[in-house]
Amino acid sequence: MSEFLQFEDVSKHYGDVKAVDHVSLTVKQGEFFSLLGPSGCGKTTLLRILAGFEQPDTGRVLLGGEDVTDLPPYERKVNTIFQSYALFPHLSVWDNIAFGLKVAKRPRQEIQTEVAKMLTLIQMEDQAWKKPDQISGGQKQRVAIARALVNKPRVLLLDEPLAALDLKLRQRMLIELDLIHDEVGITFLYVTHDQGEAMSLSDRLAVMKLGRIEQLGTPEEIYEAPRTSFVAAFIGDTNFFNGTVAEPLEKHSVLEGFLSVAVDKDYSRLHIEDFPDLECYNDKQIKEGEQIFLSIRPEKLRISRERPKPAPHLNAIEGVVEDVIYLGSQTKYWVRAGDYRISVIRQHSRFLLDENPIRWREKVWISWHADDGFMLEKYSAQDENLIQLPPEEVGETSPDPNHAAPAQPVLR
Amino acid sequence: MKPSRLPMLVTWSVILFFYVPIVILVANSFNSSRFGGSWESASLKWYIRLMNEPSIWHALTNTLIIAGVATLASMVLGTSAAFALHRFAGTRLQKVHYSVIYTPLVLPEILMGLSMLLFFVQLKVQLGLATIAIAHVTFCLSYVAMTVLARLQDFDFAIIEAAQDLGAGWWTTLWRVLIPMLAPGILAGGLLAFTLSIDDFVISFFVAGPGSTTLPIKIYSMIKYGAPPLINALSTILLVITFSCVIASQYMSNRDRRTA
Amino acid sequence: MKAETRRHASEWLVTLPSFVWLLLLFLVPTVLVFAITFKPPTPYGGIGEGWTLNTLRTLGNPNYPAIIWRTVWLSVAATAICILLATPMGYYMARVSPARRRLVLLLVILPFWTSFLVRIFAWKVLLHPEGLLKNTLVFLGLVGAETSLLYNAWSVLLVMVYTELPFAILPIYAAAEKFDFRLIEAAKDLGASSFCAFRSVFLPGIRVGLLTAFLMVFIPSLGSYVIPDIVGGPTSEMIGNKIAQRTFVDRNLPHAAGLSAFLTVAVLIPMIAITTLRGKESPRDTLREEGI
Numbered sequence: 001m002s003e004f005l006q007f008e009d010v011s012k013h014y015g016d017v018k019a020v021d022h023v024s025l026t027v028k029q030g031e032f033f034s035l036l037g038p039s040g041c042g043k044t045t046l047l048r049i050l051a052g053f054e055q056p057d058t059g060r061v062l063l064g065g066e067d068v069t070d071l072p073p074y075e076r077k078v079n080t081i082f083q084s085y086a087l088f089p090h091l092s093v094w095d096n097i098a099f100g101l102k103v104a105k106r107p108r109q110e111i112q113t114e115v116a117k118m119l120t121l122i123q124m125e126d127q128a129w130k131k132p133d134q135i136s137g138g139q140k141q142r143v144a145i146a147r148a149l150v151n152k153p154r155v156l157l158l159d160e161p162l163a164a165l166d167l168k169l170r171q172r173m174l175i176e177l178d179l180i181h182d183e184v185g186i187t188f189l190y191v192t193h194d195q196g197e198a199m200s201l202s203d204r205l206a207v208m209k210l211g212r213i214e215q216l217g218t219p220e221e222i223y224e225a226p227r228t229s230f231v232a233a234f235i236g237d238t239n240f241f242n243g244t245v246a247e248p249l250e251k252h253s254v255l256e257g258f259l260s261v262a263v264d265k266d267y268s269r270l271h272i273e274d275f276p277d278l279e280c281y282n283d284k285q286i287k288e289g290e291q292i293f294l295s296i297r298p299e300k301l302r303i304s305r306e307r308p309k310p311a312p313h314l315n316a317i318e319g320v321v322e323d324v325i326y327l328g329s330q331t332k333y334w335v336r337a338g339d340y341r342i343s344v345i346r347q348h349s350r351f352l353l354d355e356n357p358i359r360w361r362e363k364v365w366i367s368w369h370a371d372d373g374f375m376l377e378k379y380s381a382q383d384e385n386l387i388q389l390p391p392e393e394v395g396e397t398s399p400d401p402n403h404a405a406p407a408q409p410v411l412r
Numbered sequence: 413m414k415p416s417r418l419p420m421l422v423t424w425s426v427i428l429f430f431y432v433p434i435v436i437l438v439a440n441s442f443n444s445s446r447f448g449g450s451w452e453s454a455s456l457k458w459y460i461r462l463m464n465e466p467s468i469w470h471a472l473t474n475t476l477i478i479a480g481v482a483t484l485a486s487m488v489l490g491t492s493a494a495f496a497l498h499r500f501a502g503t504r505l506q507k508v509h510y511s512v513i514y515t516p517l518v519l520p521e522i523l524m525g526l527s528m529l530l531f532f533v534q535l536k537v538q539l540g541l542a543t544i545a546i547a548h549v550t551f552c553l554s555y556v557a558m559t560v561l562a563r564l565q566d567f568d569f570a571i572i573e574a575a576q577d578l579g580a581g582w583w584t585t586l587w588r589v590l591i592p593m594l595a596p597g598i599l600a601g602g603l604l605a606f607t608l609s610i611d612d613f614v615i616s617f618f619v620a621g622p623g624s625t626t627l628p629i630k631i632y633s634m635i636k637y638g639a640p641p642l643i644n645a646l647s648t649i650l651l652v653i654t655f656s657c658v659i660a661s662q663y664m665s666n667r668d669r670r671t672a
Numbered sequence: 673m674k675a676e677t678r679r680h681a682s683e684w685l686v687t688l689p690s691f692v693w694l695l696l697l698f699l700v701p702t703v704l705v706f707a708i709t710f711k712p713p714t715p716y717g718g719i720g721e722g723w724t725l726n727t728l729r730t731l732g733n734p735n736y737p738a739i740i741w742r743t744v745w746l747s748v749a750a751t752a753i754c755i756l757l758a759t760p761m762g763y764y765m766a767r768v769s770p771a772r773r774r775l776v777l778l779l780v781i782l783p784f785w786t787s788f789l790v791r792i793f794a795w796k797v798l799l800h801p802e803g804l805l806k807n808t809l810v811f812l813g814l815v816g817a818e819t820s821l822l823y824n825a826w827s828v829l830l831v832m833v834y835t836e837l838p839f840a841i842l843p844i845y846a847a848a849e850k851f852d853f854r855l856i857e858a859a860k861d862l863g864a865s866s867f868c869a870f871r872s873v874f875l876p877g878i879r880v881g882l883l884t885a886f887l888m889v890f891i892p893s894l895g896s897y898v899i900p901d902i903v904g905g906p907t908s909e910m911i912g913n914k915i916a917q918r919t920f921v922d923r924n925l926p927h928a929a930g931l932s933a934f935l936t937v938a939v940l941i942p943m944i945a946i947t948t949l950r951g952k953e954s955p956r957d958t959l960r961e962e963g964i
Contacts, residue, residue: 053573073576086574090592100578103588151578416866419764423776426757426837430783433794433834436804440797493690500683509687512694518887518943519936520895522912526932527701530708530925533719550697553690611787614897618919631789635796635902644797647790658785662778 004029004187005050005155010059011211012045019045021211022058027155027189032181034190034198037208038234043191046208047157050189051080063154074103079148080157083164085140087132093143094119094128100151118146121180138169145180155187162197174200195235199223207231229376232295239301239342241294243272245286245375267313267370270294274338278315280373292375298345300372303333303358304365313370321362333358335366342366434651441644458645468646471630474541478616478626479609482548487602489549490556491594497557498564516554524551525618532619539621547619548609555608556601563597603661607654705936708929717923727930736914743910746825747893750832754840754889755882757833762844762881763874766851777845784838792902795831796822799903823905831899836892840885847881848874880950887946891939911935 005027012020020042027033035043048054050061052073060069068076079100087096097118101111119125122142124135132140141161148156161177162170178201181188192198198205199219206216207230215227226232229240246269268282272294280294302308308316319337333344344366358364444455462468493513500506516524528547532539571593575585591598613628620629634643709727712720765776783791798805799821809815821827851874859869875882897912904913911931918928 051573051577053576072581073573074579074581078577080574080577082570082574084568084570086568086570088571088574088589088593090595099575099580099588103579103584147578419760419767422757422760423764426761426841427776427779429834430779430837433791433798434783434786436798437790437794489690489693492686496683496686496690499686500679503683505683505687505691509691512698513690515943516694516698518891520892520897520912520939522895522897522915523702523705523932523936523939524698526915526919526928527705528697529919530704530719530929531697531701533925534704534708546697550694553693557690607785611789613789628787628789631787631793632898635789635793643790643793647787647793650787650790654786655782658782659778662774 004031004064005189006062007046007050008059008062010046010049010056010061012042012049012054012056018042018211020049020056023211023213024059025206025213025216027187030185030187032178032188032190032201032203034192034202034205035208036192036195036198036205036235037214038193040210041208042211043193043208044159045211047080047159047189047191050155051078051157052076077151077153078155078157079151079153080159081141081144081148081161083160085132085144085164087140087143087147089132092129092131093124093135096132096143097147097150099147104151114150118150121149121183122146137165138173141165141173142176145177149180149184149186153186155189158188158190160192161190162192162194170197177201199235207234226295226374226376229293229295229378232374232376236297237343237345238295238297239340241270241272241275241278241296241340242378243270243278243292243294245282245288245290245292246271247288268375270375274340275315275317278317278373279313279370280375281313281371282375284375286375291378293378295374295376296368296372298332298343299347300368301342301344302367303335303344303346304367305358305362307365308367314367315370315373316365316367318363318365321358321360321364324358324360331357333364335364337366437644438648438651441641441648443641443644458641459649462642462645462649465642467625468627468630471625471627474624475610475627478541478545478548479606481545482552482609483602483606485545485549486552486556486605487598489553490601490605491560491598493553493557494560494564497561498567499569513554513557516551517558521551521612521614522618525615528615529618539619540624543619543621544616544624544626547615548612551612551615552605552609555604556598559601559604560594560597563594563600567593600661603657607657702936705929705932708926709933711926711929713924713926717925719925727926730927731930731934739909739911739914742825742908743894743896743912746829746832746896746908746910747890749829750836750893751840751886751890753829753833754837755844755885757837758840758844758885759875759878759882761841762848762878763870765841765845766848767853780838780841788835789898789902791835792831792899795827795834796903799827822903823908825904825908828896828900828904828908828910831903832893832896835899836889839888839892843884843888844878844881847878847884851877883946883950887943891943894939895935 007023007025010020010023011018019040023042023046025046035046037043045054049056050063052068052071052075056069060067062068063076063078088099091099094115097115098111101114106114115128116125119128122145124139124142124146127135127139132143135143144161145156158177162173165173174197177188181201190198190201199222202219204216204218205222207214207222209230215222215231222231223235226235226238232238233240266282266285267279268286268288270278270280270292272278278294286292307318308314310316317337319335319342321333322336322341323332323334325332325334330345330347333346335342335344441458442454442456444453444457493509497506497510497513524547528543528550529539532543537543571589572585575589580588611628612626613632616626617629617632620626625633631643631646634646708719710723710725712722712724712726714720761776761780765773768776797803800806801820801822803821806815806821809821810817815821855873855877856869859873860866864872895912896910897916900908900910900913901916904910911934915928915931915935918924918931
């Protein structure tokens with residue numbers, strides 16, 4: 001049952017807009033899977049196609065091997081948590097949770113025990129007879145979860161379920177959602193534009209852009225090894241350098257038994273104006289002369305007053321500190337080097353005051369290992385717009401510096 | 413700067429203006445004098461005479477039958493119209509639909525009355541209770557549709573998807589979710605339709621036939637052809653009924669709002 | 673495409689009942705009014721065969737310009753007075769405490785819910801030659817014993833204002849309630865006098881309400897029939913009275929249709945003008961208030 005939920009070549013367009021563009025995707029049973037992307041990337045449409053609220057133009061949806069593409073929503077064993085919760089305002093908490101079971105004409109005894117179980121799970125036994133407008137946002141959220149879970153769906157669909165909550169509550173619900181997922185063991189399909197939610201909850205996630213899947217993998221894979229500059233900029237913070245791939249630096253030939261194997265461990269020199277002598281690990285075998293973006297995460301950069309000792313594959317450039325933002329556990333530096341404004345994060349592992357910390361206007365060296373840079377295809381103006389789109393609906397941008405807007409390359 | 417008192421003065425003068433004629437009318441209904449110019453003595457004699465007027469009871473029965481039919485039919489038609497207008501807002505069909513629903517609300521009643529009379533005459537339909545009821549459904553429909561539409565403005569359509577998502581088919585969704593949720597709006601529209609139907613004179617007068625006298629038609633002929641003290645008494649009864657209904661419904665909707 | 677089709681099907685399904693009903697019983701009859709204008713009458717009050725321009729010719733009757741003129745000026749005057757009274761009321765209602773506001777709203781809505789005929793009749797009683805008001809005024813020496821308060825254009829105007837006023841108050845109040853009164857403070861802060869702030873900030877702010885009020889009072893006024901019939905006399909007839917006379921007294925339906933057709937056109941012109949002026953904003957809010 002590893003291929004539990006499958007989207008096969010699914011497309012959907014509204015007028016001229018391609019909401020979902022030939023997407024194929026497989027979700028495993030019991031997995032917490034997230035669809036992450038800016039607004040208009042098609043993640044919600046994909047979820048609604050699975051729920052049965054939308055019909056795909058092409059492709060099919062398989063659930064446990066069965067084609068459910070043409071089933072109406074009320075005949076699918078999936079349930080949805082709506083962004084607005086969509087609790088029935090005329091029914092009590094108890095009746096809201098019992099709705100699905102009543103519609104399915106389950107015996108009364110069973111309904112009572114199942115609803116009671118759910119009320120215990122969401123710790124709302126004493127609020128069962130309240131109406132939705134008498135409970136708080138977080139409680140509504142939990143009722144919505146219970147109302148869906150009580151039907152024992154094969155997949156639970158969550159459409160930006162935390163967007164309507166404030167930051168504190170969001171963080172608490174994040175933990176609760178994780179606990180509930182562990183407890184019930186149902187497959188969760190989670191749609192969000194918030195990378196923090198997706199990264200912390202998911203087993204795997206798909207980053208979507210303009211109706212297509214940009215990259216699919218575990219949170220670590222996606223953060224550490226973004227495959228495109230869109231992913232690098234959308235997930236977390238990064239520095240981009242605009243350059244051209246130059247000659248390959250070296251090729252190690254390893255003798256292995258009788259075969260001489262050209263090992264992939266090759267590095268390329270980069271032509272980046274202002275910084276003539278940078279190198280980068282070229283895992284994608286990008287050819288000489290290609291225009292690329294070099295992407296380096298701020299926390300992978302080291303900052304020092306002295307020039308670091310030369311070492312194999314170590315890149316170092318010189319710059320001037322333009323801004324220092326002290327954040328307690330870490331400090332963020334903005335360093336001017338040539339035409340670039342580079343963001344560097346330094347974790348404080350020692351008592352800072354003894355350290356004579358680097359200050360504004362100091363001349364510094366920034367260094368990183370060639371393995372920590374990524375050569376990515378160029379970032380288009382369209383990508384930039386997508387990343388800068390305001391978050392959907394209510395969710396305010398979090399003040400958490402780790403989630404702040406990504407660094408923009410300073411292009412000539 | 414001191415706020416001007418003019419708006420307050422105007423408001424309360426207008427309210428006084430609203431109620432003076434009504435108060436005098438009510439007072440006169442207890443006046444045994446025939447012309448109410450001077451107070452003779454308090455009496456209930458007009459009320460007693462009213463009770464013994466069979467034609468009034470007949471007219472009242474007709475009015476209630478028509479109002480009942482018109483209310484029920486316009487609730488069904490108006491609700492589905494409001495639903496269509498809201499759910500499919502923006503399509504060309506709904507734009508036309510909206511204008512045919514909206515126009516009867518502002519068009520002078522006499523135009524609707526005459527046009528329907530001509531329609532029935534042309535089709536050689538016998539005028540009577542049925543034609544009045546049909547005419548009433550036509551204008552009540554618009555009022556119900558507008559009232560329900562106003563309530564639909566805050567309706568979250570994700571709730572319908574939620575019901576389907578939880579396994580409810582169209583029929584179950586309609587009866588278990590949509591109608592209970594819209595009930596306050598539908599009832600408010602129905603109440604409005606009922607009141608308007610009971611009160612309608614102009615349109616009824618045009619499409620009424622022999623023997624289909626409604627209460628307003630009866631009142632009109634009493635006003636035109638004598639018997640003022642009887643109308644005082646009848647009007648007072650009507651005023652008491654409508655005032656208590658409106659106050660009760662206000663009280664109820666206020667209570668609703670407080671719990672919401 | 674399948675979903676598209678299904679959506680269309682369900683749209684038609686919920687639209688058809690009301691749409692067909694109104695098409696048959698509202699649009700077709702309205703068109704019929706225009707058609708029947710060109711039909712000859714029968715002596716028994718029916719509609720004859722063939723086509724004629726006779727009705728159109730009789731509409732040129734010299735009586736009509738006077739009646740049309742009276743209809744227009746009475747409606748304009750009633751509308752102007754209603755809006756003049758309703759605007760300060762809307763302002764007041766939007767500014768007072770919620771409890772007081774509910775009371776005023778209730779007091780305004782109550783007469784609207786009471787029988788139209790009863791309200792007119794109440795005035796007939798009050799203005800009656802033997803009635804209270806007349807007796808008081810004679811007693812105070814303000815009017816002569818022979819002056820009639822009833823059966824003239826002034827009594828018609830008075831009762832028109834009385835019955836139409838709630839239709840002006842409600843939309844204006846609805847607009848005023850949404851008005852941001854800090855704008856008035858801002859205007860005063862910038863040096864405007866109270867009256868200037870009222871005129872240059874508040875009135876434009878409730879523009880939609882004013883236009884709706886105009887529509888809701890002026891158009892029904894043009895079609896007034898019962899008010900001039902009960903409290904008016906032969907010198908205060910309006911088009912509505914003529915339509916009723918042709919229908920019930922002369923039994924000349926084509927003639928009544930001709931007058932109606934004229935009135936329909938006269939009513940549609942301000943209606944289309946206002947709807948265009950008002951732009952996209954819908955009259956729903958007003959009705960929300962009326963429906964309580």
